[in-house]
Amino acid sequence: MKLLRYGAPGREKPGLLDKDGNIRDLSKIVVQIDDAMLAPRNLARLARVKPESLPIVKSKPRLGVPYAGISKFVAVGLNYSDHAAESNMPIPKEPILFMKATTCLTGPNDDIIQPQGSTKLDWEVELGIVIGTKAQYVPENKALDYVAGYCVINDVSERDFQLERGSQWDRGKGCDSFGPVGPWLVTTDEITDPQSLGMWLDVNGEKRQRGSTRTMIFGAAHLVSYISRFMTLLPGDIITTGTPPGVGLGMKPAPVYLKPGDVVTLGIDGLGEQRQKVVAWSHR
Incomplete structure (x- = not known):
């Protein structure tokens, strides 16, 4: 579904x-x-x-986050070796975990709001894992039994906030609008192998990221099992699993970052597509 x-x-x-x-x-x-x-x-x-x-919705309505009641938004950093290389960071020996604030959650096509003081706004297409059953100390060979489904996530990031002001990743990852999710939650009966999904992201129609979940360092089952050792995962919790290469931070000969007016489009095989316009922060 x-x-x-x-x-x-x-x-x-x-x-x-x-x-x-x-x-x-x-x-x-x-x-x-x-x-x-x-x-x-x-x-x-x-x-x-x-x-x-069921009745057909005949208009083209705004899409929200595919479900409500999210208690935790757990993220995994540097989970693709080629992305770690482009970021000039070592390949991790264990998953790098950080949290995205639940207030950053937005619909898949809502605007990305550039925060006050932001100069290095970046993009990251990622596979999202949605928990369906409470998980504590889950063995890896049973981990996917605790998953309700999968979704597309853009792990929007502000690199100056994240890396250049004390290297506190949460600060650069949880700003308002930094967590587009959707367009839908695809249940596990349709995605039997989360490690075989193609991924892509473009900015203003230009190719930026191309990759596959098969090149994750730590796969979906390992991540659910690993994270459940350190925190109880509840139904509705999201794990966003890292990004393949092609982010703005890693572009050569110099990084390229998002600015107001840019349009980001992204998608994952079987999970749908997103589209966001970048806008400047303003009082509302």
Whole structure:
């Protein structure tokens, strides 16, 4: 299934995408798609719903984060060896973990807001893992059983905030709008192998990132297992798993960063596409 939420911010309705690319309204079946709906029994109940029995949403509505109730946004750094090389950083021996603030979460096509004082705004296409079952000390060979599905994430980053002011990664990763998620949550019945997905990102129509999840240093199962040793993963928690090469920081002969007016498009095989315009921060 491809589950989604559509509508104005804060007033999103539940929906799903049918095989023909139509958004179907789920609001008469469930009140909301949230962390509780990601439990295996609830996903099984939704899987029994026939999409053709649901009303088609005829307009092209805004898409929100595909589900509500996210308690943690856990991120993994330098999880592709070629990205570590372009960042002039060593290949990690264990996953590098940091947190993205849940206030950075936005819909897949919402604007990226350049923060006050930002000079090095960057992009990162990443595979997101969505937890469906509470996970503590999970063995790696069982780890994917705790996953509800997968999604596209742009791990938007401010490199000056992240690397040049004391190297506190959270500070450069959690600004408002730095966590576009979606367009939909794709359940594990459709993505049986998360390590075989092509990834891409363009800026203003120009090629920037091309890669595949097969080149991760630490795969999805390892990450779920590893992270569950250090914190309890709850239904709805997201793990964003690192990015392939091609970020602005690593461009030659000199880094290239985002500026207001730029348009970022990105996607992952089977998980859909995103599009964001960069805008300057302003009082609202």
